Amino acid sequence: MKELLLISGLGVLSLFAGLFNLRKGFLVLVIIGLAANIGLSIADWGSNEVVYGMMQLDNFALSFNIVFSFLSILWFIAAREYFELDNNFSDHYALVLFSLCGGLVLVSFTNMVMLFLGIEILSIPMFVLVGSHKTKLSSNEAAFKYFLLGAFATAFLLFGITLIYGSTGSFNNAAIAAYLSNHPLPPMAFVGMLMMMTAMAFKVSAAPFHFWAPDVYQGAPTTITTFMATVVKTVAFAAFFRLFKTTFVSMEQSYQIAFAIIATFTLLIANITASIQTNVKRMLAYSSISHAGFMMIALLCMRSHTEGTLLFYTLVYSISSLGAFTILDIVSKNTDGREDLDGFKGLLRRNRTLAGILAFAMLSMSGIPPLAGFMAKYMVFVAAVNNGYLWVAVVGIIASLIAVYYYFKVIIAMFGNESEYPAFKLNPVQTFVIFVTAIGMIALSIFPGAIIGLI
Amino acid sequence: MLTLLLILIPLISSILLFGFGKKAARPMAIAFSLIELITALIVLQLLKTGQAGLFELNLPWINGLGIRFHIGLDGISMLMILLTTLLMPLIVYASFNKNYNNFHTLYAFMFLMQSSIIGSFAAMDGFLFYLFWEIALIPIYFICLMWGGENRQRITFKFFLYTLFGSLFMLLALIYVYLHTPDRSFDIQALYKAGRALSVVEQGFIMSGLFLAFAIKMPIFPFHTWQPETYNVAPTPGVMMLGGIMSKMATYGMIRWVLPMVPQGIAEYGHILIVISVISILYASFISIVQKDFKYLIAYSSIAHMGLIAAGIVASNSQSLQGSLMEMLSHGINTVGLFFVYDIIFNRTGTSEMKKLGGIRGIDSGFAFMFFIIVLSVVALPFTNGFVGEFLLILGLFQNSPIAASFAGLSIVLGVVYMFRSFQAMMLGETNAITGHLAKLTRQEKITLYIIVILIISMGVYPKPILDITESSIQTLLVGINK
Numbered sequence: 001m002k003e004l005l006l007i008s009g010l011g012v013l014s015l016f017a018g019l020f021n022l023r024k025g026f027l028v029l030v031i032i033g034l035a036a037n038i039g040l041s042i043a044d045w046g047s048n049e050v051v052y053g054m055m056q057l058d059n060f061a062l063s064f065n066i067v068f069s070f071l072s073i074l075w076f077i078a079a080r081e082y083f084e085l086d087n088n089f090s091d092h093y094a095l096v097l098f099s100l101c102g103g104l105v106l107v108s109f110t111n112m113v114m115l116f117l118g119i120e121i122l123s124i125p126m127f128v129l130v131g132s133h134k135t136k137l138s139s140n141e142a143a144f145k146y147f148l149l150g151a152f153a154t155a156f157l158l159f160g161i162t163l164i165y166g167s168t169g170s171f172n173n174a175a176i177a178a179y180l181s182n183h184p185l186p187p188m189a190f191v192g193m194l195m196m197m198t199a200m201a202f203k204v205s206a207a208p209f210h211f212w213a214p215d216v217y218q219g220a221p222t223t224i225t226t227f228m229a230t231v232v233k234t235v236a237f238a239a240f241f242r243l244f245k246t247t248f249v250s251m252e253q254s255y256q257i258a259f260a261i262i263a264t265f266t267l268l269i270a271n272i273t274a275s276i277q278t279n280v281k282r283m284l285a286y287s288s289i290s291h292a293g294f295m296m297i298a299l300l301c302m303r304s305h306t307e308g309t310l311l312f313y314t315l316v317y318s319i320s321s322l323g324a325f326t327i328l329d330i331v332s333k334n335t336d337g338r339e340d341l342d343g344f345k346g347l348l349r350r351n352r353t354l355a356g357i358l359a360f361a362m363l364s365m366s367g368i369p370p371l372a373g374f375m376a377k378y379m380v381f382v383a384a385v386n387n388g389y390l391w392v393a394v395v396g397i398i399a400s401l402i403a404v405y406y407y408f409k410v411i412i413a414m415f416g417n418e419s420e421y422p423a424f425k426l427n428p429v430q431t432f433v434i435f436v437t438a439i440g441m442i443a444l445s446i447f448p449g450a451i452i453g454l455i
Numbered sequence: 456m457l458t459l460l461l462i463l464i465p466l467i468s469s470i471l472l473f474g475f476g477k478k479a480a481r482p483m484a485i486a487f488s489l490i491e492l493i494t495a496l497i498v499l500q501l502l503k504t505g506q507a508g509l510f511e512l513n514l515p516w517i518n519g520l521g522i523r524f525h526i527g528l529d530g531i532s533m534l535m536i537l538l539t540t541l542l543m544p545l546i547v548y549a550s551f552n553k554n555y556n557n558f559h560t561l562y563a564f565m566f567l568m569q570s571s572i573i574g575s576f577a578a579m580d581g582f583l584f585y586l587f588w589e590i591a592l593i594p595i596y597f598i599c600l601m602w603g604g605e606n607r608q609r610i611t612f613k614f615f616l617y618t619l620f621g622s623l624f625m626l627l628a629l630i631y632v633y634l635h636t637p638d639r640s641f642d643i644q645a646l647y648k649a650g651r652a653l654s655v656v657e658q659g660f661i662m663s664g665l666f667l668a669f670a671i672k673m674p675i676f677p678f679h680t681w682q683p684e685t686y687n688v689a690p691t692p693g694v695m696m697l698g699g700i701m702s703k704m705a706t707y708g709m710i711r712w713v714l715p716m717v718p719q720g721i722a723e724y725g726h727i728l729i730v731i732s733v734i735s736i737l738y739a740s741f742i743s744i745v746q747k748d749f750k751y752l753i754a755y756s757s758i759a760h761m762g763l764i765a766a767g768i769v770a771s772n773s774q775s776l777q778g779s780l781m782e783m784l785s786h787g788i789n790t791v792g793l794f795f796v797y798d799i800i801f802n803r804t805g806t807s808e809m810k811k812l813g814g815i816r817g818i819d820s821g822f823a824f825m826f827f828i829i830v831l832s833v834v835a836l837p838f839t840n841g842f843v844g845e846f847l848l849i850l851g852l853f854q855n856s857p858i859a860a861s862f863a864g865l866s867i868v869l870g871v872v873y874m875f876r877s878f879q880a881m882m883l884g885e886t887n888a889i890t891g892h893l894a895k896l897t898r899q900e901k902i903t904l905y906i907i908v909i910l911i912i913s914m915g916v917y918p919k920p921i922l923d924i925t926e927s928s929i930q931t932l933l934v935g936i937n938k
Contacts, residue, residue, distance in 0.1 A: 308519070348601070359597075363593065375517075382520065385634070404615075404619065405616075411600075412612060416601070416608040448517055449517040449518050
């Protein structure tokens with residue numbers, strides 16, 4: 001409860017930050033607030049606090065809360081310019097913080113109503129933020145598209161919840177689970193479950209509900225794309241996992257095949273499409289979809305307690321993505337807004353640190369041993385094999401090999417070519433952020449056990 | 456603990472070079488490589504006197520997945536580490552006549568590679584071995600990509616993807632055995648036990664998976680297509696690392712991970728591997744004969760020698776294993792020597808096409824003499840290190856299959872043909888416009904060649920100390936296989 005109050009209080013406070021002209025200092029306040037949130041979560045560890053029967057801050061919720069708060073801190077630092085140069089900085093702070101409230105609700109809900117509210121609280125600020133480059137057509141288009149399709153997904157979610165309620169008589173996850181395991185499966189509940197699955201698959205951008213993602217990721221300001229690809233994705237996956245683990249676990253037989261198909265579809269479609277992209281931002285969007293495929297495998301195998309695997313995967317993926325998108329943003333600002341592969345040519349000659357760390361992120365995301373990305377994929381595949389889904393693991397391996405191709409296109413462009421643009425220097429804030437991501441990637445490669453064993 | 460030290464010294468050297476090496480790349484690199492060599496020699500002495508506890512380190516790492524940080528040493532690993540640490544100062548020193556951009560970064564990558572290669576020689580955990588095996592790939596990829604020649608983007612990527620793809624089969628094979636261990640462990644002894652308990656057909660599959668990964672890395676026919684191109688495009692220090700050291704990871708992997716894990720598979724299907732290896736020897740030798748370019752010739756002759764080593768390992772008796780280890784050592788030294796000769800000539804003339812060269816002996820007879828000794832070692836003349844290895848190899852192979860041995864023996868005859876032809880073409884005859892004004896060797900080049908020649912001859916005349924290092928470990932290994 002304290003966590004939720006803290007973040008929403010921070011959000012309210014930020015609404016008034018404009019009044020007192022706190023433009024410069026507010027970032028520090030937000031960081032302190034989020035750090036306090038992490039501290040509270042650590043203090044609450046193991047307490048399993050129940051919030052009015054609607055949310056439960058169990059270790060699963062707290063660990064994901066820590067992860068996304070940590071990612072948000074990094075993201076806020078990386079996004080400093082986005083806030084400071086903007087006229088409406090206090091609105092933007094508030095929107096992001098409110099969407100984090102939604103995130104906290106989503107990782108800890110124990111009631112369908114909270115799931116729905118969480119999704120809405122998370123998404124509505126995102127619709128606005130995607131369109132926050134008001135003068136840019138692409139940003140407006142992305143916001144509109146995201147909003148329309150998001151509204152559809154919400155409708156599916158609500159419809160699903162209704163059908164589940166109609167057949168089991170409860171919104172409470174535990175009560176639904178109890179009903180489902182003691183009664184023959186009501187057909188209406190099955191349909192409801194499928195509809196909720198559709199909505200959640202849309203939120204995590206898994207195929208075949210991924211079509212919005214490349215356009216929205218590409219059109220949105222890069223800072224917001226980073227937020228969506230890291231924090232929002234982490235939270236959405238946590239919610240997806242939590243929903244099925246706590247509610248539908250007795251229907252395993254009927255949804256596992258759907259999960260398997262979604263996972264393999266996502267892996268193949270995203271990786272093949274990504275390999276023909278020339279725009280790096282769009283390529284990273286597809287890469288983000290492809291990682292959703294890998295995380296779907298962790299969901300598929302939830303019977304063998306893959307919470308730790310999912311947590312590790314989301315953390316590894318988010319840190320690498322945060323680094324990659326931040327570097328993309330810096331590079332694009334230094335090449336007159338270019339986001340295509342040619343803008344990365346000879347980056348090594350322009351800025352060694354940037355090229356080195358982006359190469360690191362690319363190697364990690366493509367799953368080259370011994371980097372953290374490899375460990376994450378390895379765990380997912382082992383889980384798949386242990387659960388009898390060898391074919392899913394095989395598809396995953398093929399997909400990772402395809403992925404090597406497009407990630408290496410960036411590396412080759414940076415290291416194997418001459419540069420057309422002059423060298424540039426990083427400011428201390430940027431340096432700090434990308435070094436933290438690099439250190440994070442190294443630490444996760446060396447101590448994967450620390451995260452997996454957490455929950 | 457000492458084993459960990461051997462892995463850490465190059466790793467720390469790499470970080471130091473990367474961070475602070477800009478001003479003094481060369482002295483730092485040579486100093487670090489010598490420190491590592493001295494450490495390795497001390498460890499070798501300690502290993503002789505026993506006390507196994509000094510070398511083994513077994514720490515929990517990723518608990519849920521049965522992966523431990525388990526490293527250790529025996530004679531076989533020690534010999535391989537010795538080869539690595541011995542070649543490293545030589546490669547570093549051989550590069551002193553170069554002036555690459557960002558030299559310290561190049562050295563940093565080389566030391567990173569050395570660290571991971573030593574790690575793979577010391578790994579006593581299947582997963583750890585795989586990780587070290589793959590880490591080595593990343594620095595060499597960047598070395599080739601950043602300092603390579605024409606068309607490097609495409610060629611190095613092919614190399615990377617090819618070897619990555621191959622090692623995936625190794626990982627799958629290891630996972631398969633891992634799933635059959637009673638308490639889900641990647642530890643080497645557990646894997647050995649589980650592997651031996653598998654049926655013969657399963658063992659055959661495991662063997663093929665592992666062999667595929669190793670055959671690509673060595674490389675042998677028909678998995679060699681990445682190699683000539685990559686050797687050609689890689690900068691000289693990189694190609695020395697690749698040919699001299701990295702290919703030995705694969706042959707070492709055969710000894711450590713294939714033979715003891717699937718002995719029945721080897722007994723049943725090993726002859727197929729021997730046939731592939733022998734075909735590889737003949738194929739690569741014949742191609743070498745018709746090569747026009749000296750660098751390609753070295754590349755193909757390397758394939759032929761690796762084929763012989765692979766055949767000897769699969770034959771798995773004590774002579775053939777001793778021979779293969781000895782041959783790995785001498786092949787490493789010879790390869791570095793040959794590439795250095797190539798480098799000297801290419802630096803001065805800008806070409807390595809043998810037809811265009813000639814008459815170098817008339818200008819610098821010392822150079823020609825030292826090159827000749829390397830050639831003699833490659834063709835396995837007695838009193839060179841090449842002889843000891845190849846003799847033992849063919850002797851051991853003969854016990855296993857006389858026919859294979861007689862075909863493999865052809866490698867020496869064919870080797871004489873292509874090596875002498877290349878020597879003739881480049882060193883003898885009349886000088887021409889290209890070689891007419893060739894500068895004599897510099898002091899640094901002379902010293903490098905002296906060291907190589909001394910190593911070749913001393914190991915050839917008195918190989919016993921080297922054979923002693925591995926003797927007992929090979930006996931232990933063979934006892935394990937025949938159980």
